[in-house]
Structures are given as structure tokens and as C-alpha cells.
Amino acid sequence: MPYIKKGTKAFRKTTLAMFFGGFNTFAIMYSTQPLLPEFSHEFHISPAVASLSLSLTTIALAISMLFVGSLSEVKGRKPLMNFSLISASILAILTSFVPNYHVLLLFRILQGIVLAGLPAVAMAYLSEEIEPADLGVAMGLYVSGISVGGMSGRIIIGMLTDFFNWRVALGTVGVLSILASLLFWYLLPPSEHFQPRPLDIGNLTKSMVNQLKDPSLLCLYGIAFFVLGSFVTLYNYIGYQLIAPPYSLSQTLVGFIFVIYIVGTFSSTWMGRRADMHGRNKMLKIGLLIMAFGACLTLITPLVIKILGIALFTFGFFGSHSIASSWVGRQAIHDKAQASSLYLFFYYAGSSSGGTIGGTFWQTLGWGGVISMILSFLLCALLLSIRLNYISPFNQHTKTTLTLQKANC
Structure with missing residues (x-):
């Protein structure tokens, strides 16, 4: 079957789905982030403890993704993503x-x-179904949906919390997520290049170990860790x-700070295209x-x-996340789902880690301490990208040679 190419109806449906x-996934995942000051006040807890409402979600997702990617090799990409989105939406309402x-x-x-189902499998689905030359654009549009x-x-959480309370806000996000889940199910084409395989724990372990032996992938995993740690x-x-002096902003206005995310919708696609060209x-x-x-x-x-x-x-x-995530799909020749799962585990x-440790810096050193920690994380990511520049060409040449040798056997 041919790959899905940019400009076709299938490409538009896939990227829209x-x-x-x-x-859906990231509206639910980060729904408690603007509520951290609210939780600190209502439950009488520190900022670091309040941040657990996000940190525990992401660490559970990270661990779950190590297995969900392999489960998709057995059950299929689309069914698993559908289950993930619907069940997470229901849990969001119950919360x-x-x-x-x-x-x-x-x-x-x-x-x-349950949220692990989409991010663990989406990258593998796109890598399998999209024309390689158009993968950067497709991944950029997916990341745009994230932003x-x-x-x-x-924004919805901030406004509804101000006018009602945080419970109404979380329930509303859950209802909207169910609608997004149904649209995803309707629009996404079934996998055409997916080859189901029986679940083999031994091969799964071996596959993950092999991915961790790839120095290029290790650098990308490290970059993912430090980049999202900084961002969160x-x-x-x-x-x-912002809710403290001299700003003293309301919860609604603090929520509107997240309108800034719209630049991510542009940058993920724009940087993805520039990465393909330059x-x-x-x-x-x-x-x-x-x-x-x-x-x-x-x-x-x-x-x-x-x-x-x-x-x-x-x-x-x-922009950085769009580039690094699509790079993993290209770098991993085999077991793309496991490679994507490991990337997102570190991510x-x-x-x-960063989200909770940052609370300690905030309590002890204020905003300057938070920024110092962020800059340290970004320096580590930059050093890994420099290292990647030296090992990636050689490593990719080695992989290509091995693939050709296997094909000739």
C-alpha cells in the first residue's frame, strides 16, 4: 500500500484526527496545572505537593507507555488510541x-x-503511514494539537474556576474531551502498513535494550527529558x-497566559518544515x-x-519537541513503537522530575531559582544535541549498511 502523502484527503483526515x-490528551493531562495555587489554598498544601497532581499523572503515563507501545503491536494502533481517549475522558469527568x-x-x-495510549502509539502510527518526506509536517500538526x-x-479551567469552581472546570474539560475522542475515531484512517505481532516479553525486553544501545536515540531521550522538564x-x-504582588492577577487572567500556547501551534509546524529543509x-x-x-x-x-x-x-x-520526536521515528529502523515509547518515557x-523539583527551587530561591534550574536543564539538552551532531551521521550510515546486508541475505 502507498504511504499517505501531503495534499491528499487521507493526509488531511489523518493530521486532523x-x-x-x-x-484531548493534553487538555486532560495538564488540566490541573493552572489549579496548583487553588489546590495549595483549598487543601493547605505546599506548591511542591500541589504539583503532584500533574507529576504523578505524567510519571504514571511514562511508565505505562513502556508497555502500551508493545500492546499496540498486538492489538493494533487505532483501537488502542480510541480506548485511551474515551477512557481518559470519562476519568476526567469523575475527577x-x-x-x-x-x-x-x-x-x-x-x-x-490510560492516557499513554495516544502519545505512545501516535508517533509509531505516523512513522508507518505517512510518506517519510512529509513526516515532519505531519508530526508538526500533531504537536500543534498538543499545544x-x-x-x-x-484557559477553560482558569475561567470556569473563577466563575464557578475547579470541579466544574475539570468536568467541562472531560465533556469536551469526549467530543474530541469521537472526532478522532471518525477521522483517523485504519493502519495500512501495520503488521501485528504476538506479544513476546523476551523480544520486548531485547528490543528496548537495543534501543538504549543506540547512542543517537540515547541523546534524543536525554534531550526529551530536559526539554519537557524545563517547560513544565x-x-x-x-x-x-503572577497571582502574588506586584501582579496580583486573577485566576482567569493567569489562565489566559496560556494563550501563549498558540505560538506552539505555529512553531511546531514551522520548525518541522525548516528541519526537513535545513x-x-x-x-x-x-x-x-x-x-x-x-x-x-x-x-x-x-x-x-x-x-x-x-x-x-x-x-x-x-519547535524542539517536534524535531526531536520526528527524529526518533526516522532513527529507529525497527521496533518504532518501542523507540517512541522510550522517547516519551524520558520525556x-x-x-x-522537573515539575516537582522546581517547587523546591521556588520555595527556597524564588523565581530566580526556578530559572536557574531551567537553564541548567537546557544546557544539558544543548550539550546532548552537540554530541548528537557527531554520532548521528556515522550511526545512520551503520544502520543503513546493516539493513542492506540483511536485505541481501
């Missing part, structure tokens, strides 16, 4: 009825487990700063440097400059 899938913070954390862990979902979910840390604690590594470094510059701007007191810094930081993040492990 992935857009809705990304919207609005929890009696206390401990039960809320339990439901958030369950959400993390819109994250943005709109937070900034957005976790910017709300605490080289992935070059554009990845540019994305990381933009993030660092934006983070530094948030240290300046005037609100307009601070918002500009957040916008640049967000632009760099979504969300970075979110969990």
Missing part, C-alpha cells in the same frame, strides 16, 4: 467529584495510565508568581537557544516583557 487526539486531595491524586494516576489542547484546556517547571510556577540538528539547537533566551526574559519585572519571554520559551519548546519522566 491527530490534532483532535493531541487536543471533578472526588472528596479529597488523596482521591484526586489516585484518579490522576489512573488518567496517566492547542494544552492552551484551551488551561516554568508553567507550573509562573502562576504562583537539517534537524541545526534547528534543534536554535529551538533550545530560543527557550533559554525566553526563560531569561522572564526574570525582568515588567509584565509585558515577562509574557514575551514566556512566548519565546514556548515557541522554542514546541514525561523529565516532566515529573
Whole structure:
């Protein structure tokens, strides 16, 4: 069967479905992020403890993805993604009825487990079905859905929390997510290049070990850890700063800070195209440097400059993630689902670690401490991208040679 090419009806349906899938997943996942100050106040907990409502979700998702990717090799890509989106939406509605913070954390862990179905499988689906030359654009549109979902979910949460309460806000996001799930199910074409395989724990373990032996993939996994760790840390604690003097913004206005996510919708696609034309590594470094510059701007007191810094930081993040995630699909010749699962494991492990550790920096050193931690993470990511520049060409040549040798056997 031919691959899905840009400009065709199938390409439009696929990318639109992935857009809705990304919207659903990340509207739910990050729905509690703008509520951290609200949780601190209502449940009398510290910012670091409040951040567990997000960190536990992402670490549960990270662990679950190690197995969900392999399960999709048996059950198929689309059915697993459908189940993930519908079940997560139902859990999101149920979360609005929890009696206390401990039960809320339990439901958030369950959400993390079932949410793994889309991000663990989406990259593998796109890598299998999309024409390789158009993969960067397709992945960019998927990441755009992530940015819109994250943005709109937070804005809705902020507004409804101000006018009603956080329970109404979370329930509303759950209902909207069910609608997005149904659109995903309707639009996404069935897999044409997927080859089902029986579940083999031994081969699964061997496959993951082999992926971890690939130095290029290891660098990409490390970059994923540090990039999302930086991003989540900034957005976790910017709300605490903005609701306090000298800004004293309302929950609604803090929620509208996430309108900045719209730049991610543009940057993920734009940077994906530029990476296809000018080289992935070059554009990845540019994305990381933009993030660092934006983070530094948030240290300046005037609100307009601070918002500009957040916008640049967000632009760099979504561009970097779009490039790195599509790179994994190209780098892994075999067992793409496992390679994608490992990438996302490190990605969300970075979110969990950075998001909670950042609370300690905020409590002890203030916003300057948070930015220092973010810059340290970005420096590590930049060093890995420099290392990747040296090992990737040789490693890709080796893989191509081995593939040709196997084909001739």
C-alpha cells in the first residue's frame, strides 16, 4: 500500500484526527496545572505537593507507555488510541467529584495510565503511514494539537474556576474531551502498513535494550527529558508568581497566559518544515537557544516583557519537541513503537522530575531559582544535541549498511 502523502484527503483526515487526539490528551493531562495555587489554598498544601497532581499523572503515563507501545503491536494502533481517549475522558469527568486531595491524586494516576495510549502509539502510527518526506509536517500538526489542547484546556479551567469552581472546570474539560475522542475515531484512517505481532516479553525486553544501545536515540531521550522538564517547571510556577504582588492577577487572567500556547501551534509546524529543509540538528539547537533566551526574559519585572519571554520559551519548546520526536521515528529502523515509547518515557519522566523539583527551587530561591534550574536543564539538552551532531551521521550510515546486508541475505 502507498504511504499517505501531503495534499491528499487521507493526509488531511489523518493530521486532523491527530490534532483532535493531541487536543484531548493534553487538555486532560495538564488540566490541573493552572489549579496548583487553588489546590495549595483549598487543601493547605505546599506548591511542591500541589504539583503532584500533574507529576504523578505524567510519571504514571511514562511508565505505562513502556508497555502500551508493545500492546499496540498486538492489538493494533487505532483501537488502542480510541480506548485511551474515551477512557481518559470519562476519568476526567469523575475527577471533578472526588472528596479529597488523596482521591484526586489516585484518579490522576489512573488518567496517566490510560492516557499513554495516544502519545505512545501516535508517533509509531505516523512513522508507518505517512510518506517519510512529509513526516515532519505531519508530526508538526500533531504537536500543534498538543499545544492547542494544552492552551484551551488551561484557559477553560482558569475561567470556569473563577466563575464557578475547579470541579466544574475539570468536568467541562472531560465533556469536551469526549467530543474530541469521537472526532478522532471518525477521522483517523485504519493502519495500512501495520503488521501485528504476538506479544513476546523476551523480544520486548531485547528490543528496548537495543534501543538504549543506540547512542543517537540515547541523546534524543536525554534531550526529551530536559526539554519537557524545563517547560513544565516554568508553567507550573509562573502562576504562583503572577497571582502574588506586584501582579496580583486573577485566576482567569493567569489562565489566559496560556494563550501563549498558540505560538506552539505555529512553531511546531514551522520548525518541522525548516528541519526537513535545513537539517534537524541545526534547528534543534536554535529551538533550545530560543527557550533559554525566553526563560531569561522572564526574570525582568515588567509584565509585558515577562509574557514575551514566556512566548519565546514556548515557541522554542514546541519547535524542539517536534524535531526531536520526528527524529526518533526516522532513527529507529525497527521496533518504532518501542523507540517512541522510550522517547516519551524520558520525556514525561523529565516532566515529573522537573515539575516537582522546581517547587523546591521556588520555595527556597524564588523565581530566580526556578530559572536557574531551567537553564541548567537546557544546557544539558544543548550539550546532548552537540554530541548528537557527531554520532548521528556515522550511526545512520551503520544502520543503513546493516539493513542492506540483511536485505541481501
